[in-house]
Amino acid sequence: MATPHGYSPPPPGFGGGQRPAATALYGPHLDGDTMPALYEELRGTHGPVAPVTVAPGIDAWLVLGHRELLRVARDEQDFSRDPRRWSPLRDGRVPPDSPILPYVAWRPALLFADGQQHRRMRAAVSDALARVDGHELRRRVRSAAEELIASFAGRGAADLMPHYARKLPLLVISGLLGLDERPGRRLVHAISRVGGATSDSGRASRRINAILHALIEEKRSRPGDDITSALLHHPARLTDEEVLHNLLVMFIAGHQSTVDWIATTLRVLLCEPAFRSSPTSGHLTADDALDLVLWRFPPTQNLPARYATRALRFGGQSIRVGDMLILGLAAANADPAVLPPGGPATGNRSHLAFGAGPHTCPAQDPARLITRTAVDTLRQLLPDMELAVEQSELAWAPSPWSKGLTALPVRFTGPRPSRTPRTDRAGPGTTRPGHPAAAQTGEAR
Template identity: 70%
Template sequence: MTSPPPQWTAPQGGRQARCPATPLYGPHLGGDDMPELYEELRRTHGPVAPVTMAPGVEAWLVLGHRELLRLTRDEQDFSHDPRRWTLLREGRIPPDSPIMPMVGWRPALLFLDGQQHRRMRSAVSDALTRINGHELRRTVQATCDRLIDGFVERREADLVPHYARKLPMQVITQLLGLDERTALQLVQAIAGLVAANADSANASQRMAKILLTLIEEKRRRPGPDVTSALLNHPARLTDEEVLHNMTVMFVAGNQTTTNWIATTLRILLTDPQFRSSLAGGHLTVDDALDLVLWRFPPTQNFPARYATRDLEFGGQQIRAGDMLILGLAAANADPEVLPHGTPVIGNRSHLAFSAGPHTCPAQDPARLITRTAVDTIRHRLPDMELAVAESDLAWVKSPWSKGLAALPVRFSVPDTTHRPAPGTSGGGAGQQESAQPVWGGGPQGPAPAHAHHRGEPR
């Protein structure tokens, strides 16, 4: 880091002041600087560090791997319900705070505990399970090729807006049952929401309006899509519950997958040894995806848990109602469970998808989309190279997400007379889609390449 981030002692409303808190927002958030910041916090405070997520918004960042596992599993001491949050209950968080669209209570699985959470998760999980993995792969493949065809003749592209951002948006909105124009409006609203700035509240309202219109349409005319599945699930979710669970699914799925694609491509473009190993068959695309999830998880920090009682945790005195942030990237780098130099290829005990009852239910479709995206473009554009110095890459500044703002590349125009689809034994990549629907096509779903329990060191 060129200079340390500013620090200040958070006000405690008459309570004894705590340790200086480090802001996780502002201009010092600089892409590759974040790992250094996490290690500085670990050295200074241990596995749990005081931070601020926005002006006046104090929290604890959980940096330790073991501590984060306890945080995600112990619903007795750590609730998901932000209505327990002391700062909110005492009226010290303004309604227009940029953090509120991300942490404000919603009737969705992300903000509930126990039986209420299990009821909503059953509906979401069942809807995702009914996605036909084979047909989803075909749809993603065709979408990748359409996007690449759109810029290939120019011999240059910015892979964030032209590829990594468009692909998951087009696939996820198709799964939800949205048309392309409305889908683009939704993606723009989501981008404003996660930016955690002055427009976040307006972006949240725009997003809700789009999704409510979709829900009303699917109530009248159900279709083979995730929205209709949620509306007709035996859990009997209300329209409001469907709205907010779709919000959680789209925010988490779209932005995370965009970052996962872009970061994996960045590694392939900037690490010649890794790219050579992949081209030579010594490593697989899934190995590259796992490396990203360990070292550069698409979601850096995730909201939030709230202490249900006063307790000591990670060497800190936590008070009832305190907010605790899941430091996913920092926990993955915890030297107690992953000493420096430890290989991570093929190891999926990372915490990029969280852990416990709230482990991401959509990680397998997300992996399928990302794997297909990376595999397709590296086969279509084998001589692709970064068009700027790696140090000049721009990053999105957000307390939650580590994502590239741009990934400019250049390449020669490839021979397109024969384009076998990556991972298949025949068929052109631009082939017609199967008549089978992507959603509801039977028992075959997107299975993980390595099936062992996630969230546990091994």
């Protein structure tokens, strides 16, 4: 009988074999420059599935192969999304201050569910996202982008990370969820404190809950044209707790990944010779740059996690019940079996940057629209923009999970007048980015 790629039945008496030596998938030395070499070293040593540690004393498997990752992402029967199946967590071997815990702790959200529970919550999230009008979203992104560009255009130079890439998704996504700009900023700050495993983590978690509870209460009594209202009034009848945690997942996944997608696309357009042309000339387009980023520099490098529901032989390794498997999205994209070194990465959207299977990100269309509009608006208003430092000075933030720049300094002579009519910014029936009535993102792959 034929078996799926990467899988063979476990041998008799399977489960007691010795685990191969693991490589640490954490530490300040891991950044966007060092990670690709690490993936290839692990692939050469272990094959498509490699043993790693994701925190001190916490073992996992990193899935590097493209076909193997598809198998893990698509098969809920053997690889569950529910972290309550994770053996170290069930056995009390994960310290409460472990740095991996914020990434994998169970919540009543679609990201941590399988089967019918997942389908019920995903239906609500997908329907809420489907209500987002693309033309209106593009207008909101452009309006917010113009205001941000106006705030630094007169200086002739700017660091696009803090002044543009980090601010724009906050404004847009907060508006989509129905949050005002100020609570949106408070939410970003609180989320950043939770992941630090510091004494402030508990307080930050309570602040997050308070912000989202207040939003839910407001939208339950006064619904608007936003994702929160759509979730609250969907036929799936999500509880307030389910709405809260799905909003949190959408905000976390949508904000950081969009920040990094915008900034890295701008880096490609500024640095890659094939893209150094005016917005209206040249053969390679901004869409090509967006696709190249998703292939070569996906904003999410590695995604935790799946949990083996039974012992099996997979990718040449002996997987035990309750083992954690990390989806190596960047490594799988670079698998020589599907993309030979130097192979084309434009005009091709078969990458795994948005995941695969039941948990494929449902927000990739609005995410792309936001990123494309952010990039286009900046290039149109500052057409002579160029790097203010040598390309070699651009650094990636240290992280095994995401791939984002620490800074993106540019210089320019001045802004080109906007072509957006002033009447498009306000008026009856329109809203500004960040306004509660404004209605991205979704499941983190």
